[in-house]
Amino acid sequence: MEGAAVKVYGVASSPFVATVLLCLEEVGAAYEVIPVDLAACEEKAPAHLARNPLGKIPALEDGDLTLFESRPIARHVLRKHKPELLGIGNMERSATVDVWLEVEAHQFHPSAIAIVRECIGAPLRGRACDQAVVDENVSKLRAVLEVYEARLGRHRYLAGNNVSIADLNHFTLMHYFMSTEYGPALLGPLPRVKAWWEELAARPAARKVATFMPLDFGVDKKKE
Amino acid sequence: MEGAAVKVYGVASSPFVATVLLCLEEVGAAYEVIPVDLAACEEKAPAHLARNPLGKIPALEDGDLTLFESRPIARHVLRKHKPELLGIGNMERSATVDVWLEVEAHQFHPSAIAIVRECIGAPLRGRACDQAVVDENVSKLRAVLEVYEARLGRHRYLAGNNVSIADLNHFTLMHYFMSTEYGPALLGPLPRVKAWWEELAARPAARKVATFMPLDFGVDKKKE
Numbered sequence: 001m002e003g004a005a006v007k008v009y010g011v012a013s014s015p016f017v018a019t020v021l022l023c024l025e026e027v028g029a030a031y032e033v034i035p036v037d038l039a040a041c042e043e044k045a046p047a048h049l050a051r052n053p054l055g056k057i058p059a060l061e062d063g064d065l066t067l068f069e070s071r072p073i074a075r076h077v078l079r080k081h082k083p084e085l086l087g088i089g090n091m092e093r094s095a096t097v098d099v100w101l102e103v104e105a106h107q108f109h110p111s112a113i114a115i116v117r118e119c120i121g122a123p124l125r126g127r128a129c130d131q132a133v134v135d136e137n138v139s140k141l142r143a144v145l146e147v148y149e150a151r152l153g154r155h156r157y158l159a160g161n162n163v164s165i166a167d168l169n170h171f172t173l174m175h176y177f178m179s180t181e182y183g184p185a186l187l188g189p190l191p192r193v194k195a196w197w198e199e200l201a202a203r204p205a206a207r208k209v210a211t212f213m214p215l216d217f218g219v220d221k222k223k224e
Numbered sequence: 225m226e227g228a229a230v231k232v233y234g235v236a237s238s239p240f241v242a243t244v245l246l247c248l249e250e251v252g253a254a255y256e257v258i259p260v261d262l263a264a265c266e267e268k269a270p271a272h273l274a275r276n277p278l279g280k281i282p283a284l285e286d287g288d289l290t291l292f293e294s295r296p297i298a299r300h301v302l303r304k305h306k307p308e309l310l311g312i313g314n315m316e317r318s319a320t321v322d323v324w325l326e327v328e329a330h331q332f333h334p335s336a337i338a339i340v341r342e343c344i345g346a347p348l349r350g351r352a353c354d355q356a357v358v359d360e361n362v363s364k365l366r367a368v369l370e371v372y373e374a375r376l377g378r379h380r381y382l383a384g385n386n387v388s389i390a391d392l393n394h395f396t397l398m399h400y401f402m403s404t405e406y407g408p409a410l411l412g413p414l415p416r417v418k419a420w421w422e423e424l425a426a427r428p429a430a431r432k433v434a435t436f437m438p439l440d441f442g443v444d445k446k447k448e
Contacts, residue, residue: 065316098296
């Protein structure tokens with residue numbers, strides 16, 4: 001740990017917030033999680049809107065600098081403490097990391113979160129899972145993961161032979177996705193993606209952050 | 225112009241491809257557009273899949289480096305030729321640019337492209353505009369642009385007092401959006417966003433790239 005603790009505003013079980021925590025754990029930076037009560041719509045209250053005008057979590061305070069949106073915050077944490085995870089200083093590596101982080105953001109994420117929302121989120125909210133939404137997104141996600149399988153046949157990680165933010169940013173949503181029946185089913189025929197995921201999940205930072213993400217989003221605990 | 229011309233694979237009227245061309249024009253880099261025939265599904269053919277395994281446009285070849293997805297390509301072009309547009313070398317500025325580029329990608333873009341697809345794309349394809357989709361996205365986009373209006377009251381550009389990739393990346397989709405009835409209607413009550421847009425559209429690089437983006441996507445020309 002070094003420097004003053006940064007403040008992370010949000011709920012640690014949110015995959016968006018947990019991605020920030022994963023990066024902070026990866027670099028060994030001191031941090032404090034300041035809870036934002038979503039049930040009370042605290043993310044739309046003036047104090048939080050001053051941090052993030054979009055009224056979402058996470059937000060980060062690092063000294064005088066206030067940031068929002070999980071990927072820019074993750075980039076900032078790594079740029080400050082482990083710039084090699086962004087490929088900084090190597091033009092080709094930086095560009096390749098950016099490509100695969102964009103694939104995570106625009107190809108992997110939309111399908112994976114739709115599946116997680118239907119399979120985990122809906123039942124917790126007393127709503128039936130919309131199987132048509134699940135099926136459509138399982139199909140899209142399969143196609144994306146097949147691209148990963150080919151890519152991981154040529155490189156150990158998505159952006160090359162060293163781990164990068166492009167790999168790390170998959171962890172928190174994959175954690176939830178892999179707890180659905182579709183996770184093991186999709187990864188079964190994709191041995192390289194499976195090995196990549198298992199290595200990612202075994203990183204000390206990932207194991208720690210997984211403890212913040214109970215598979216019921218902490219709902220059962222609140223009921224007790 | 226300096227260095228060997230980079231190759232941009234795609235169709236210049238695509239807002240994704242045109243964003244890459246805008247950055248190349250901004251930095252004065254030599255480039256060549258290699259057409260990809262979407263009507264013939266050339267983007268899904270092996271030659272293009274070797275450039276972009278997702279089978280989409282644009283892709284870029286810069287010497288031995290092949291990249292895909294418009295935002296990573298835009299970052300690469302600017303990192304190489306005008307790194308100040310990414311805030312490189314200033315930790316706070318880099319992080320702020322990243323935040324507002326993420327807002328463009330995940331808040332502005334999804335709503336703006338939905339409106340453009342319904343209002344411009346659907347009629348060109350002989351399909352009726354889905355007004356419910358338009359109304360929902362106009363409402364979402366208004367909320368995003370109101371956040372911009374407040375932001376632009378404190379800073380000349382989205383990421384501070386100098387233009388950045390976060391501003392530039394709005395240009396091509398805004399170009400199409402502003403040609404719909406909803407563009408002037410949404411910007412009317414937002415004078416700072418209107419002035420920001422007009423300044424953006426007046427940049428020499430933007431004026432040049434606008435000539436590649438006829439408002440009928442070149443459909444009328446093909447029919448002649």
